[in-house]
Amino acid sequence: MADEKVQTKLLDELEKGPWPSFVTEIKKARKVSPVCDDLLGQLELSYEEKVGHWKHGGIVGVMGYGGGVIGRYSDVPDKFPNVAHFHTMRVNQPSGWFYTSNALRTLCDIWDRHGSGLTNMHGSTGDIVFLGTKTDELEPCFKELTEAGFDLGGSGSCMRTPSACVGKARCEWACYDTMKMCNDITHEYQDELHRPPFPYKFKFKFSGCPNDCVASIARADLSVIGTWKDDIQQNDAEVAAYAAKGLDIQEDVCGRCPTRCMKWDGKKLTINNRECVRCMHCINAMPKALAPGKERGATLLIGAKAPIVQGALLSSVLVPFVPADELMDTIKELISRVWDFWDEYGKNRERVGELIQRVGMGNFLDAIGLDPVPEMITAPRDNPYIYFKDEA
Amino acid sequence: MAVTTEQLAEEMYQMVKETMGKKNLKAGDLTKAMIAKYGEGELTKDDCKHAIRILMDSGRCVYSYFGGSFITLPHKEGSAPE
Numbered sequence: 498m499a500d501e502k503v504q505t506k507l508l509d510e511l512e513k514g515p516w517p518s519f520v521t522e523i524k525k526a527r528k529v530s531p532v533c534d535d536l537l538g539q540l541e542l543s544y545e546e547k548v549g550h551w552k553h554g555g556i557v558g559v560m561g562y563g564g565g566v567i568g569r570y571s572d573v574p575d576k577f578p579n580v581a582h583f584h585t586m587r588v589n590q591p592s593g594w595f596y597t598s599n600a601l602r603t604l605c606d607i608w609d610r611h612g613s614g615l616t617n618m619h620g621s622t623g624d625i626v627f628l629g630t631k632t633d634e635l636e637p638c639f640k641e642l643t644e645a646g647f648d649l650g651g652s653g654s655c656m657r658t659p660s661a662c663v664g665k666a667r668c669e670w671a672c673y674d675t676m677k678m679c680n681d682i683t684h685e686y687q688d689e690l691h692r693p694p695f696p697y698k699f700k701f702k703f704s705g706c707p708n709d710c711v712a713s714i715a716r717a718d719l720s721v722i723g724t725w726k727d728d729i730q731q732n733d734a735e736v737a738a739y740a741a742k743g744l745d746i747q748e749d750v751c752g753r754c755p756t757r758c759m760k761w762d763g764k765k766l767t768i769n770n771r772e773c774v775r776c777m778h779c780i781n782a783m784p785k786a787l788a789p790g791k792e793r794g795a796t797l798l799i800g801a802k803a804p805i806v807q808g809a810l811l812s813s814v815l816v817p818f819v820p821a822d823e824l825m826d827t828i829k830e831l832i833s834r835v836w837d838f839w840d841e842y843g844k845n846r847e848r849v850g851e852l853i854q855r856v857g858m859g860n861f862l863d864a865i866g867l868d869p870v871p872e873m874i875t876a877p878r879d880n881p882y883i884y885f886k887d888e889a
Numbered sequence: 890m891a892v893t894t895e896q897l898a899e900e901m902y903q904m905v906k907e908t909m910g911k912k913n914l915k916a917g918d919l920t921k922a923m924i925a926k927y928g929e930g931e932l933t934k935d936d937c938k939h940a941i942r943i944l945m946d947s948g949r950c951v952y953s954y955f956g957g958s959f960i961t962l963p964h965k966e967g968s969a970p971e
Contacts, residue, residue, distance in 0.1 A: 552968040555953045556961070561945045563952030574970040581970045632969070653958035654915070688938060692945060693958030694916045840917050845957045 503534045507544040523615065530614040532629055535577035542573065557584055557632055559639040563693040565649025566635060582632055586612070587650040588625040588642060589683065589690075592676035593663040603645050611638035621803075622700065623660030623711075624650040654697050656689035661703035662710040670780065671705030672723030672793035673821035679703050681825055695836070696843035706789060707775045713801070713812070718849050719832065720798040720812045721824070725790035728770040729779070735786035736766045750782050794820040797831065800850025810850040813858065817872035834865040891931040897923060897940035902949055905960055913959040916941055 505520070512518045520537070527533040539550050554568015567585040574581035588604070604625065608614055613629035620626040625647075630638060639649065650658035659682050662668070664675030682701055683690065689699075702713030705723040713720035740746055746766065751759040758772035759779060766786075768779075780787045797819060798812035819827045835849065838861065843852050853861045862869055892900075901919045908914055920937040941960065944950040953961045 553954075554966055554968055555955050556951050556964070556966055558952060560948060561942075563945070563954075563958050568954075568966070568968075570966075570968050570970060632966075653952065653954045655958065688942070692916070692938075692942065693952060694938070696915070696917065697957060840920075845915070 503538045503541065505537050505541045508537060508541050526614055529609070532579040532583070532613045533615070535579035536583070536613070536615075536629070539571060539573065539577045539580055542576070551583070554584060557635065559635055559649065562649060562691045564652040564655040564691055567652055569629075580629065583613075583629040584632065584635065586627040586630065586635070586638065587620065587622075587652055587658065588627060589648045589650040589658050590619055590623050590625050590660070592661050592679040592683075593666055594619065594623070595663075595666065595676075600645075604642075604647070607638060607641045607645065611641070621716075622650070622657050624658050649691070651690045651698070654693040654695045655691065655699075656686050656695070657698050657700045658690070659683050659701040659703065660711055662705050664703070664705040668705055670708065670723075670777075670789055672725055672789055673705065673721075673795050673824055675703040675705045675721075675723070678721065678824060678828075682828070685829065694840075696839060697846045697848055699836075699839075699849065707777045708781070714798060715801050715809070715811055716803055717801055717812065718799065719828070719835075720801060721795050721828065722798065723789075723793065724775050724796050724818065725793045726818055727790035727792040729768055729773065729790060730788040731766065731768065732786050733765065736783065737764070739783050739786055744783070746783075750779050753778055753782075792820075794818050795824055797828070799835065800848075800853050802848045802850050806846050806848075807851055810848075810854070812850070813853070814873045815867065817870060831865070838864045891927050894936060894939050894943060897932075897936060898943040900926075901937075901940055901960075902944055905944075905950055905962060909962055913953075913955065913957075913961070915957065915959055919960065 508520045511520045523533050523537055543550050550572050552570045552572050554570055557568035558564075558566040565587050567587070569583045569585060571577055571580050571583065605614070605616070608616060608627050611630055611634040612627050615628040617626035617628060627638075642648070659679045661675035661679035662671070664671040664673075666676060679701075689695070699719070700717045701719050701721070702711045702717035703721045704711050704713045707722055707724060709722055713722060736746070744750070746761045750766075751757070751761050755776050755778075756772045756774050758769040760767045780789065795818075796814060797816040799815045800810055801812035802810050816827065816831070839849050839852055842856065843849070847855075859869070900923065904919060904922060905914055919941065920934055923937050923940075924932050924934070944960070945952070948963065950960050951963050953959050
């Protein structure tokens with residue numbers, strides 16, 4: 498019936514090739530979800546006409562919350578009545594994206610009862626994304642989600658759902674407990690998550706080490722990236738074992754070190770730790786031989802964003818090192834000053850990184866009461882935003 | 890605090906009502922207006938946050954999203970089908 502009803506000549510092109518196809522997956526879901534035919538039909542129409550047919554909903558949501566629901570309506574509801582309303586719900590994911598199979602079944606059952614059954618696991622901010630429901634189904638769905646222990650995530654000018662790498666749950670390089678930090682920040686700032694108070698969105702992301710598996714340096718307004726202060730832990734016997742197995746330590750480890758802080762004389766690896774910039778390359782290349790140091794904590798960085806209103810930004814160092822056990826208190830104290838400044842001077846839809854660009858990093862640091870330190874810049878004279886005054 | 894949270898909520902509601910259709914107000918705009926009116930020593934941002942929560946939980950106001958999140962009175966969604 499479905500194939501007869503909807504011709505998807507253009508969409509079918511997206512099923513070719515060895516990679517997964519969302520068209521194939523939606524077609525599979527046709528058997529259980531009546532909205533899929535209309536969804537495919539409307540999308541095919543958009544490809545034919547080269548025009549999008551979704552309208553943005555402005556006020557749909559659940560009682561008391563200003564985030565978590567993204568309203569979508571079709572502008573051709575007569576042709577595709579099953580997707581006349583097609584709202585998205587963002588559900589706050591567990592830290593590190595760990596689920597029991599029972600939890601996943603619960604989520605899917607709820608969504609089968611109240612929505613299209615189509616999900617996106619996960620959205621780019623990390624939420625569980627429920628795709629497509631009607632306005633009348635929002636409250637019942639939210640009720641079932643909360644009864645099952647889930648909550649909605651952020652959208653609009655909220656603090657967005659914080660996300661974290663798997664951290665200490667599965668990774669020996671985690672320099673702090675990312676999952677705990679993500680969970681604690683989520684609970685601490687429930688109001689900011691659900692009731693939009695800011696000029697625009699604000700994202701926290703927690704990476705346990707400089708490999709930055711959640712790409713916080715590129716996407717988070719406040720990136721918390723694990724690092725260490727002392728020397729890289731080194732096991733000489735394991736270094737020798739890597740060499741014996743054929744790893745070209747000179748070429749593939751020392752030769753790729755960005756600061757050339759390592760030497761290999763054919764028997765012994767020597768690291769000048771003062772010059773190490775914690776890029777993780779050597780540790781990634783020889784995980785049994787090298788490991789992050791023992792004095793662990795995190796670097797706080799500010800201002801990254803993907804390109805939407807303006808271009809992409811990478812985050813800048815704000816606090817070079819915070820010991821792991823002081824992280825929560827430091828973030829809370831710092832973020833209140835950052836948010837106060839952004840509240841006062843941020844324009845509508847201006848991310849904090851864009852505000853910093855507009856007013857200058859020097860002024861921003863002054864306003865939040867931080868002194869500039871050398872670790873905030875990549876190299877001398879590269880970032881001329883800090884001027885030292887002569888002290889007469 | 891010079892006013893109760895309920896009074897604050899009522900004043901914010903009146904502001905939203907008066908500017909409806911003319912200007913979109915964000916939570917920060919309401920907060921700044923109330924602090925400007927009563928003075929920083931009399932009112933905190935947290936007081937304003939609680940007042941906004943009263944408005945939202947009672948359904949007298951709702952959040953809207955049009956290129957940013959604003960506080961508005963409940964109304965029929967313009968883009969919703971009849």
